[in-house]
Amino acid sequence: MKSPIAENIEAIAGYTPGEQPPAGTRVVKLNTNENPYPPSPLVAKALADIDCASLRRYPDPMATAVRERIAEIHGTTPEHVFAGNGSDEVLALATRCFVRRGGSAGAFTPTYSLYPVLSSIRDVTYLETPLADDFSWHTPDFGATPPDLFFLTNPNAPTGIAYPAGEIRDFASSFPGTVLIDEAYVDFSDGSCMELATAPDNGNVVVSRTLSKSFSLAGLRFGYCVGPERLIEAMFKAKDSYNLDAITQRLALAALNDLEWMRANAANIRSERSRLSAALVARGWRCTPSQANFVFARPPSGDAARIFAALRAKGVYVRHFNLPRISDWLRITVGTPAENDALLAAL
Numbered sequence: 001m002k003s004p005i006a007e008n009i010e011a012i013a014g015y016t017p018g019e020q021p022p023a024g025t026r027v028v029k030l031n032t033n034e035n036p037y038p039p040s041p042l043v044a045k046a047l048a049d050i051d052c053a054s055l056r057r058y059p060d061p062m063a064t065a066v067r068e069r070i071a072e073i074h075g076t077t078p079e080h081v082f083a084g085n086g087s088d089e090v091l092a093l094a095t096r097c098f099v100r101r102g103g104s105a106g107a108f109t110p111t112y113s114l115y116p117v118l119s120s121i122r123d124v125t126y127l128e129t130p131l132a133d134d135f136s137w138h139t140p141d142f143g144a145t146p147p148d149l150f151f152l153t154n155p156n157a158p159t160g161i162a163y164p165a166g167e168i169r170d171f172a173s174s175f176p177g178t179v180l181i182d183e184a185y186v187d188f189s190d191g192s193c194m195e196l197a198t199a200p201d202n203g204n205v206v207v208s209r210t211l212s213k214s215f216s217l218a219g220l221r222f223g224y225c226v227g228p229e230r231l232i233e234a235m236f237k238a239k240d241s242y243n244l245d246a247i248t249q250r251l252a253l254a255a256l257n258d259l260e261w262m263r264a265n266a267a268n269i270r271s272e273r274s275r276l277s278a279a280l281v282a283r284g285w286r287c288t289p290s291q292a293n294f295v296f297a298r299p300p301s302g303d304a305a306r307i308f309a310a311l312r313a314k315g316v317y318v319r320h321f322n323l324p325r326i327s328d329w330l331r332i333t334v335g336t337p338a339e340n341d342a343l344l345a346a347l
């Protein structure tokens with residue numbers, strides 16, 4: 001019998017998110033790069049101030065107020081800003097808008113495992129460019145067939161490594177397609193490529209951000225991107241009519257009005273990242289120079305799968321990817337000092 005499912009969807013397993021323990025379970029949760037600190041008190045206030053009766057109206061389909069704030073933060077205008085239901089929606093729309101029929105998307109490997117899934121959903125080819133042996137930058141060489149869209153995760157996930165700004169700039173300026181620089185973890189790093197996205201002569205660089213990590217709002221679902229007006233306009237055409245609900249728009253604006261809060265939490269996480277990496281290295285682990293809110297670490301024995309399971313049995317959740325090149329590594333989200341101590345004690 002003919003399957004009722006489109007071939008490209010039937011063929012894929014879909015994206016596998018990190019495990020979320022059932023509500024009420026007490027675990028040390030260092031597996032999905034959530035922020036261990038609460039969001040800004042301005043967010044709690046904005047939530048308390050929402051009049052339930054106002055929800056009978058549809059939300060602003062253009063998310064105007066929050067896009068204006070984002071434009072102000074990055075020194076650009078709202079026409080250069082798209083806001084989405086998590087940066088995952090931004091990435092999905094980029095795949096929908098910037099890859100032509102029969103075209104392809106590409107990325108380094110290893111990287112964020114959602115990109116190949118999005119490409120399969122769009123039914124386009126996904127081209128993988130291997131990073132260097134130590135996961136550092138390796139200029140892609142696509143020969144005669146470059147992809148229409150290249151996802152460049154910076155800092156990268158799950159390695160945490162940030163690439164040299166000059167290499168990224170040179171690559172983007174010679175790349176014939178769209179470069180989407182995914183800056184989900186940038187607030188924990190030393191630099192950003194946002195100035196490539198806001199440059200007046202930019203025609204092909206889009207930079208995406210999320211409130212899920214540094215702003216402690218993974219449960220809210222808000223992400224955005226900044227790029228050339230023509231590309232942003234295309235994303236507006238392809239989005240769901242009301243992709244951002246009214247509550248999310250209000251709370252995202254409140255969070256973006258308190259950058260100090262986010263920066264203070266990011267600074268604490270950076271300092272714990274150094275402490276955690278040093279403690280692991282002292283035990284013989286290998287750690288990449290992470291610029292994100294996680295460490296990527298290889299146990300001395302390389303038996304990451306066994307350690308992952310043993311930690312889980314002790315109520316400490318970390319992330320293990322059973323994928324080529326990284327199956328003997330663990331990605332460990334940086335938690336509070338007490339959570340990091342609990343991880344080290346469990347090890």
Ligand SMILES: Cc1ncc(COP(=O)(O)O)c(C=O)c1O
Nearest residue numbers: 086087088112157184210212223
């Ligand atoms: C590199 C990268 N980009 C994007 C995302 C998605 O973030 P959001 O919660 O905004 O959808 C993640 C989430 O883990 C990520 O690791």
